[in-house]
Amino acid sequence: MITADQLTVTYPFTKEPAMAGFTSRIRSGENVLVIGPSGSGKSTLTLAVQGILPRSVEADVAGELQVDGEIPSHRSIMEAAAKTGVLFQDPDTQFCMAVIRDELAFTMENRAIAQEKMDSRMQSALKAVGMQAHIDTAIHALSGGMKQKAAMASLWCQDPDIWIIDEPMSQLDPAARRSLAECLQVIKQDAEKTLIMIEHQLDEVVELADRLIVMDDRGSVFADGAPRDVLTEHTEAMVSMGIRLPSVTKTAYALLNKHPELFRRMPVTIKQWQEGTRHLPAEIINRVLPVPAGSGRIDDKNIVLEGEKLSFRYKGTKVIDELSCRFYKGEFHAIVGRNGSGKSTLFQLLTGWLKQEQGDVSLFGEKLTRKSMKRIASAIGIVFQQPEHQFIHVTVEKELRHSMEIEGWKEEAIKERVEELLDLFALQHKKMSHPFQLSQGQKRRLSTAVMLTSSQSILLLDEPMFGLDQRNTDALLMILRKLQEEGKTIVMITHDLNVVYSYASRVIAIDEGVVYYEGDTASFFHHPDQIHRAGGVIPACMEMRQEKERLIYV
Template identity: 35%
Template sequence: MKKPVIEFNNYSFKYHSQVDPTLKDLSLTILEGEKVLIVGPSGSGKSTIGHCINGLVPFSYKGDVIGSLKIKGEEAKDLDIFSLSKIVGTVLQDPDGQFIGLTVGEDIAFSLENDCIEQKSMVALVEEVAEMVEMDRFLSSSVHHLSGGQKQRVSLAGVMVDHVDVLLFDEPLANLDPATGKYAMELIDRIQKETNKTVIIIEHRLEDVLHIDVDRIIVMDDGRIVADMNPDELLASNILEEIHIREPLYVKAAKYAGCEVTEEMKPSKPLSFAVDKEKLIAWYESTDSIIPRGKSEPILELNEIAFQYHAGHETIQGVSFSIEKGEMVSLIGKNGAGKSTISKLICGFEKPSSGTIYFDGQDITKDTIKERSERIGMVLQNPNHMISKHMIFDEVALGLVIRGVPEQEIKERVESVLKICGLYPFRNWPISALSFGQKKRVTIASVLVLDPEIIILDEPTAGQDLRHFTEIMDFLVELNRNGKTIIIITHDMHLMLEYTPRAIVIDSGKKIADESATTVLTDAEIIKQANLKETSLFELAKRAGIREPKEFIGRFIRYDKEVRKNWQ
């Protein structure tokens, strides 16, 4: 019989900085060797559960605890942070915040060095774990030169080398391209099966996690557990819909079509999910088709842009494309393809080695960063690279203050944007008290408040739940309707399908496609080359015998957006 590893019993926790408890009367047991997924809206308490398990509560995040939490039979309050770290290994959402060593080998070895392990044994252990996560060929490489997926594997190796009993993953998919995310889940699954470790995954992207088998899904809302079920039982219910967590797209399409979804239909497995084809086809035929957007004048043009960080290796190779006024476009591709570098070239953070950039017909290739910032706003992928103030209001107001905007106008504009980004209740909070996802919203607000003509957003919705995802994207859509041109760098294929009719695909510094979003995600060659992933809607449409799967995808996207417009 499996033994309990994690036991919450009538457990509540309140941060000192807050009035109400974040966790409320939790009772939860996780057994050895289980693979458990924790989902819930932002602020539901799922990350705090992780912090309690790994000891960040109460050692880093101070607060009041009521009830009992046992880790391997011992009260967590009686264990120090070092002892907990030998039981629970945590892989953070942002791997850069976890690195200690300069090279892959040094970083994996850090814990062993602290334990004064003899060097010969240490080398053998590092090589063994590096091989397990398929990073043995990179032991001498700098951790800062790795792709997002490789960084995550190094972080995993760094905790596995301690032979911990529990592996805790905090949003492991947030910064990974679709194919790398799929591989990451397969790696987690393989390691769990080989080592029988207990695995806890905290993640918004439910459908992507369900690429592998999980034993249970814990659903959090408002600090409480509202469901603790196997995946098929949960997907057959309406619990996720009621608290606005995105269900797998193929399940949502079946429910929209009026198909009954039962546990016996195995809804967690798209290829074996037995849907009522007649109802699906009838629903498809009754929905409206997509109306193409009309053409307009180009506002941004890149002409044969080339760039290299290091002599002899071109990062960007002869990239050309144009963006029309009022367009909303996705820039997609695998980790390290060159997407963020292109955005830096557009903003002037880097200068191209050759080629020309035009804004509204004028050559801006030699314009300064300041000159371009009057027209183009940029929200970086990592919020910590943008934040310079201690308080939320001050950070969002900074650009307006520098521009000499009157104080009353600053207050009105900042408060308006904070409300849109779901940050108004926290306007007087220190930024250090925010989660990664909340910091992301602060940086988006700090750019949106400046009212630029073009806004470039690098992964704007990473780490956001469906409600905040929808709020942010609906706000961007409203800006777009009012004439703003928006470029989104993203790994979220549903965001691309739902909000950007057009996608520009980059691979190894080259443009390999410039097509409609649905065309990109139904082209097997582009999907393979750019590390993308075919949407489950495409497979569902093919299995139902729908002749135009691309049209089915488009109609689902349109219908789903209309449904979410009614959310309060």
């Protein structure tokens, strides 16, 4: 049993606790989903329960926390690993070896697992996450999503009593998310295992949970109970806190504003949605569902960035294979594809960070090789998949000031813009914090805010919604839409097909380093085989649309 009473954690050099007054009891064998706004202390709770904090991560811990009657940080590292395993929000932080095979073997060696049992457990773990073919792949060569799969395989080999999964779905394509949900279902069915899931993306995990704990922005427990009961009773409050709801719950809430008699209990699954709305006319339902964004007039004169027959190999393995793509002024482009399909590599080729072995990249009609990195940076802004890669200052404020100071902004204008961005991205209370002290969602918001301090006309974003709650996701998408309307070109890598469906005007779909679809959004969603090839599933907003009306929009 995990018992917490007024658990409060404060990190060094910070005035406010990362979490304050958390009180709860989680019984052995329970399957619990923990949600809350970005920065509410969910990952801090993970570190405390495992004992990493304050054993290895310095922090002031007040209140009480026990796991099976012991203070977790008092356990040795070996004892703690056997009791509680964690899939961290950033998988790079937990790898010790260079190759997947060695990483999994190292995990089992530390658990003193007999050598004759290692191979079968390793194969079982890799099969569970769909990574059998990558057993001898270098970890640093993996995409973000594939690293998450490798980290999950490592946890599978560890086989702890308590599994804590911190945002496991955040960088996975939809098909991989469903596959991971099946893995978690196996763990759930083991009565001796305790499963704690921390997640913003709720569609795949809410049905796995027997219990839902909602944390407020202070890190206290706001609500606790059966998932459907909590969502029914506290929907409005959760929306106001910026917490992401399951897709069907979010749509049902919008529908209830005009039809309060519709649902006695909020739906969390498509089946529950269909049962609650089958008597309603399609036109009423479809008023609250999005339709694909339209595309502007596509003209070769409006091409601002182009890749032509690009090829790239990594240690002999072809990652990009004669790939061609075009990006147009004032369009919102979504790049979709399975984990490891080459999306992030394409971004690095388009910005000159990597050099293709053949093909050309053109920026405003001129070959990229003829432009200096300074000229490229003045035209293209980028948000990396790992936001830490672009932080260079010791405070959030200095990070935001940097580009404006280089561009020669006046001090008064810099201060005004910094304050505006701090408010817009809910970072005002972190103004003097070091960027590395932020939560993953806060780091993502800062990296996006930094991009908006410059005047680039092309903005590339690699999984920008990773770690964001609903409020900050909505704010980011509204900003991007406004920038698009102002004539800027938006290029976003994402696995969230609900966002693609609602915001993107054009889709570029990649599979094994090749573009197999390039065109408008509506046409992409017209063909389910195209969606599935990208590792996607039919977006919930399409599934909720009644069959007779669905055909109009897809």
